Amino acid sequence: MPPRTSARHAVPSITVLDRQFRRYLDFLRFEKNLSPHSLSSYSFDFAKYRLFLADKGITDAAKVEEAHISGFIDSLHMRGLTARSIARAMSAVRGFHRFLIGEGEAKDDPTQVIDAPRREKSLPTVLTVHEVDALLAQPDTTERLGIRDRAILETMYATGVRVSELTGMELNSIQKDERLVLVRGKGSKERLIPIGGSALKWVDEYLRQTRIHLASRGKAKNILFLNARGSKLSRMAVWKMIAKYSAAAGIAKEVHPHTLRHSFATHLLEGGADLRAVQEMLGHADISTTQIYTHIDREYLKEVHKTYHPRS
16 A cells, blocks of 8 residues: 655645646647747746636636636736737747647637737847848858758848748759749748849859758758758758857857848848848838838938937
8 A cells, every 4th residue: 555645745736727838839849840938938928827817716717717827817917017018928828728729628708808018019139230240151061950050041131931841842942043042931831032142142152052962861852951860851950050159159149030020121121122122032021021121221220320310
């Protein structure tokens, strides 16, 4: 007969809610490839949400109602959280409940009609042209994988593609003679993006010196950018690659794949590109999404004025 556990040392029981949170975090980690920093933020927000629900006696997220969500928002207000922090927590909670519906564990979304406080849209991190040059110069192009990495960085900055679009590129995606790249974006929508000579040069180097060796190790068939085992490159691998090279370049900003996309758009607009053309290249369905870069452009113009105008 196993020894009895005293009440004082009883192991807390794992609730249905705990398992649901754990499965959603696993989904974010393995399916969505969120960074460790983002996962930590989600876990922090879920800890507050779990404590609130536990206080209400709820052990299964399927039992959560709209009144609970409103109460949770009120509790965050009472704790003095900013509108930005509350909006972030609500984004996590909303994603969690939608995940449960998709998994068939809940029928209703209690967050559907609940509005979180509106937060100011923050400007994305953008690299200067000098920082981009420093980043692109980091891969050791005397090595095969260094050539691949240089080709990837050049392609991302030259086209502004999302990391998922980059890893999904095929051998026929780059139309060298036309100096265009065929990209399959969100919703499988296709668009053509111009690509410059520097990126084309490094892609050609990669195809001649690196890919032919990588392809012999795996079964990636028509995928353009391969990992060391000859398989399709993962989004997380690209994320880690960019983080490594940005640190080596001495860039103090937090740099990730989307930073190159932001920099691509901002540098085009600073150079006088038309907003509609940038929208088309980025694959934005709504021009309002692209307009955030005009705010960055204004900040740049103000900085130029402040630096060079004699009476600023």
